[in-house]
Amino acid sequence: MQVFKLYFKLLRSVATSLLLYSVIFVGITVMQTVNRSDDTTGFMQEKIDTAIVNYNEDSPLVQGLIEYLSEYCDFADLGDEEDELQDALFFRQVEYILTIPYGFGEEFIAGLNVGVEKKTVPDAVYATTVDEAINTYLNTARMYLETIPDITEEELVTYVNSDLKVQAQIEIYGKADSNNHSFYMYYTNFAAYIIMSGCLIGVSLIMLSFHNTNIRRRNLVSPITLKSLNIQLMEGNLIFVLGYDLLLIVLGYILNADKTINTNVLMHWLNIIVFSVSALSISYLAAMLVKSKQANEALSVILPLGLSFISGAFVPQFLLGDSVLHFASFAPVYWFVKANDTIASISTLNITNAKPILYYMVIQLGFAVAFFALSMVISKNRMQREY
Amino acid sequence: MIVDVKNLVKRYDKLVALDHLNLFVEEGEIFGLLGPNGSGKTTAINCILSLLKYDKGTIEIFGKPMSQDAYDIKRNIGIIMQNVAVFDELTVYENISYFCSLYIKDKSEVKRLTQEAIEFVSLEDFTKFHPKKLSGGLLRRLNIACGIAHKPKLIILDEPTVAVDPQSRNKILEGIKKLNADGATIIYTSHYMEEVEQLCSRISIIDKGKVLATGTKDELKAMISLGEKITVEAYNLQEEQLDDLSKLTNVSSLEYSDNCLEIKSKKGKNNLIDVLDYLQKNEINFGKIYTQMPTLNDVFLEITGKELRD
Ligand SMILES: Nc1ncnc2c1ncn2[C@@H]1O[C@H](COP(=O)(O)OP(=O)(O)OP(=O)(O)O)[C@@H](O)[C@H]1O
Numbered sequence: 047m048q049v050f051k052l053y054f055k056l057l058r059s060v061a062t063s064l065l066l067y068s069v070i071f072v073g074i075t076v077m078q079t080v081n082r083s084d085d086t087t088g089f090m091q092e093k094i095d096t097a098i099v100n101y102n103e104d105s106p107l108v109q110g111l112i113e114y115l116s117e118y119c120d121f122a123d124l125g126d127e128e129d130e131l132q133d134a135l136f137f138r139q140v141e142y143i144l145t146i147p148y149g150f151g152e153e154f155i156a157g158l159n160v161g162v163e164k165k166t167v168p169d170a171v172y173a174t175t176v177d178e179a180i181n182t183y184l185n186t187a188r189m190y191l192e193t194i195p196d197i198t199e200e201e202l203v204t205y206v207n208s209d210l211k212v213q214a215q216i217e218i219y220g221k222a223d224s225n226n227h228s229f230y231m232y233y234t235n236f237a238a239y240i241i242m243s244g245c246l247i248g249v250s251l252i253m254l255s256f257h258n259t260n261i262r263r264r265n266l267v268s269p270i271t272l273k274s275l276n277i278q279l280m281e282g283n284l285i286f287v288l289g290y291d292l293l294l295i296v297l298g299y300i301l302n303a304d305k306t307i308n309t310n311v312l313m314h315w316l317n318i319i320v321f322s323v324s325a326l327s328i329s330y331l332a333a334m335l336v337k338s339k340q341a342n343e344a345l346s347v348i349l350p351l352g353l354s355f356i357s358g359a360f361v362p363q364f365l366l367g368d369s370v371l372h373f374a375s376f377a378p379v380y381w382f383v384k385a386n387d388t389i390a391s392i393s394t395l396n397i398t399n400a401k402p403i404l405y406y407m408v409i410q411l412g413f414a415v416a417f418f419a420l421s422m423v424i425s426k427n428r429m430q431r432e433y
Numbered sequence: 434m435i436v437d438v439k440n441l442v443k444r445y446d447k448l449v450a451l452d453h454l455n456l457f458v459e460e461g462e463i464f465g466l467l468g469p470n471g472s473g474k475t476t477a478i479n480c481i482l483s484l485l486k487y488d489k490g491t492i493e494i495f496g497k498p499m500s501q502d503a504y505d506i507k508r509n510i511g512i513i514m515q516n517v518a519v520f521d522e523l524t525v526y527e528n529i530s531y532f533c534s535l536y537i538k539d540k541s542e543v544k545r546l547t548q549e550a551i552e553f554v555s556l557e558d559f560t561k562f563h564p565k566k567l568s569g570g571l572l573r574r575l576n577i578a579c580g581i582a583h584k585p586k587l588i589i590l591d592e593p594t595v596a597v598d599p600q601s602r603n604k605i606l607e608g609i610k611k612l613n614a615d616g617a618t619i620i621y622t623s624h625y626m627e628e629v630e631q632l633c634s635r636i637s638i639i640d641k642g643k644v645l646a647t648g649t650k651d652e653l654k655a656m657i658s659l660g661e662k663i664t665v666e667a668y669n670l671q672e673e674q675l676d677d678l679s680k681l682t683n684v685s686s687l688e689y690s691d692n693c694l695e696i697k698s699k700k701g702k703n704n705l706i707d708v709l710d711y712l713q714k715n716e717i718n719f720g721k722i723y724t725q726m727p728t729l730n731d732v733f734l735e736i737t738g739k740e741l742r743d
Pocket residue numbers: 445448450468469470471472473474475476477515592624
């Protein structure tokens with residue numbers, strides 16, 4: 047227990063830095079949220095410039111969907127060249143790219159679990175309105191599909207259209223501030239930076255103190271076992287990291303206007319916790335490799351910033367080059383962001399569409415295991431040289 | 434016997450840092466390990482404490498073999514390392530309290546012992562200070578307090594006075610005597626012979642990882658042929674007179690410069706009287722006279738042929 051208690055005493059010395067990071071984080075998030083809500087007040091008038099890539103033009107369902115969406119979107123056909131679409135998004139020619147895959151209508155009617163694909167710029171304030179509209183349309187269609195077994199595509203579209211005409215006005219008002227998805231996506235992505243900084247500042251500093259030869263010797267000559275020392279340190283690390291996660295989760299909940307906690311939100315939270323374990327492992331390894339506290343301070347600024355940037359925590363991944371992303375995929379931040387983006391792109395999570403998300407989480411944990419193992423090997427080697 | 438080291442050999446690659454080192458420490462002693470820089474003092478201490486792997490030899494503490502997991506032995510040892518080992522992020526009080534709590538379970542007991550240790554090293558006015566704000570001497574005192582707060586039976590100090598001002602140094606030496614008077618056995622390493630001479634009841638002189646001689650300081654001085662050193666302020670001594678002087682019984686060597694005659698004599702009686710007799714008979718004027726008994730440095734010099742301090 048002594049070491050465990052000591053852990054939090056040592057943490058005090060970096061409390062100011064940690065607090066500062068959290069304040070900056072809150073500041074930036076608040077600024078973003080304020081911007082967003084300012085803009086959403088005029089949502090009835092404004093439509094979002096949307097590029098549509100339609101591979102299923104002759105499907106009545108798709109036609110119905112597009113017609114319905116035209117209340118929210120100004121559609122433009124920019125072809126289907128990936129690069130050109132990317133550029134259009136980058137230069138804000140459009141804020142939303144909607145892709146309807148081949149055979150979408152047919153597969154939808156067949157009851158398969160299909161969806162449309164979307165890409166959007168980070169601060170696209172109306173994007174969520176479009177998302178909601180798509181979900182409303184498809185969910186309504188799905189409902190008819192389930193209740194009327196032999197319904198044709200044309201019939202389905204007629205039902206849905208007449209249904210939604212009635213609902214439209216009410217729906218839009220009701221869900222006006224529902225930017226839940228995108229809020230959590232940007233919030234959690236950005237949190238990658240804060241979590242990593244926090245770990246490198248807190249965990250590495252404390253581990254470095256204990257790795258100091260003189261201190262280590264004094265601990266080693268005392269009657270405390272090495273195992274107990276390491277376990278207590280690990281407990282301290284876990285509590286610290288989970289506490290930090292909890293703080294970020296609570297802050298996110300407070301800052302977000304939408305207080306619904308659905309599966310998506312829970313998945314974001316789970317992802318935060320998973321990521322923080324891999325951030326913890328990076329800090330362990332860093333403390334093994336770094337020689338001094340000064341070097342660690344430098345690292346705690348550079349590494350989180352660099353990794354967050356190339357991994358798409360600040361700018362969306364699809365705006366980054368392939369080679370950058372390829373490089374980034376060798377660090378867990380990339381997979382954390384990918385998981386967040388995927389969670390945010392799904393309206394209703396189920397076992398099938400949650401699979402890739404869980405897969406990304408497993409990769410993050412894989413990194414954690416690898417980094418911990420590496421630290422352990424280095425530590426063993428070092429011990430053996432002395433003993 | 435509190436500590437018993439037999440035939441300890443420790444190599445760093447090709448360098449033999451400890452070469453069949455033998456030591457023993459009896460209960461209640463202040464045992465001094467005296468040797469120049471690089472002679473292997475710290476290496477010996479680290480091996481004794483199982484902080485370093487050694488190649489050969491046996492180490493027993495409190496009559497039991499010492500090993501990495503001999504926690505019942507470790508519980509009764511206090512160590513003060515050559516390098517200060519404290520947490521920069523903790524205050525003076527917190528540092529002492531933490532290290533004490535590694536040995537003592539009871540909370541209120543830790544509190545009491547921490548307070549006692551603070552008083553012992555006179556750091557009462559600095560309890561809330563962080564180590565970085567302490568002067569070198571105060572920092573050393575904190576380092577000592579961290580090592581002794583739990584009242585160990587055996588205290589090992591590795592050059593605790595390096596780079597310490599005289600005031601702090603005296604406090605430290607007095608403190609060690611007091612710890613010993615309160616019942617602790619002490620192992621003290623140093624390359625300052627004055628300290629060892631002043632403090633230790635028994636001394637081992639080591640060089641190049643080997644014990645060259647062991648004994649009380651008087652026993653050590655008795656081992657060498659050198660008797661007292663005689664210094665006389667004498668005027669205008671001629672070559673032949675110096676020659677005569679050097680032929681006196683028991684004079685082993687002689688130097689003369691700036692009207693100052695320095696004679697190293699072998700052990701024997703009336704050495705000073707013989708010299709003064711000669712000066713008087715030859716009507717040589719002389720002023721101040723003093724004699725000096727051999728020091729541990731002389732012992733070291735005679736055994737190794739070099740000075741203790743480079
Ligand atoms: N880790 C190491 N690797 C290689 N050689 C070492 C190592 N530690 C010590 N030595 C060598 O072993 C010898 C004994 O060193 P040690 O530190 O024990 O001497 P010491 O008597 O404590 O000296 P000092 O008075 O300077 O503290 C020295 O020659 C030193 O260079």
